[in-house]
């Protein structure tokens with residue numbers, strides 16, 4: 764196959780949208796209604812009970828993003844409100860997250876795109 768054709772095929776493969784967000788190709792991701800959120804924690808391994816940060820990338824680039832976490836089975840959230848900073852080009856940094864107990868957590872991302880449409884995405888996370 765000619766290289767150009769291979770390039771066009773690559774554009775059709777889901778996940779190749781990550782070309783618009785370099786550095787997040789292997790990050791955790793969730794997609795819903797055409798919006799994708801990718802994130803990497805800092806430190807890379809989240810320690811239960813210790814604060815951590817998330818580097819986030821939204822595709823297509825969002826104008827606003829909120830990040831939260833809760834334990835659905837226990838009906839409670841985190842004890843601290845994380846702060847979130849827009850870094851431009853669909854990238855954000857959330858700081859001050861603490862998963863204060865082991866068990867099943869759910870990250871909740873709310874994305875607002877350039878047209879003002881809100882999409883709520885969730886991702887399960889098992890805290891050791």
Ligand SMILES: [Cu+2]
Nearest residue numbers: 834837864866
């Ligand atoms: Cu709990």
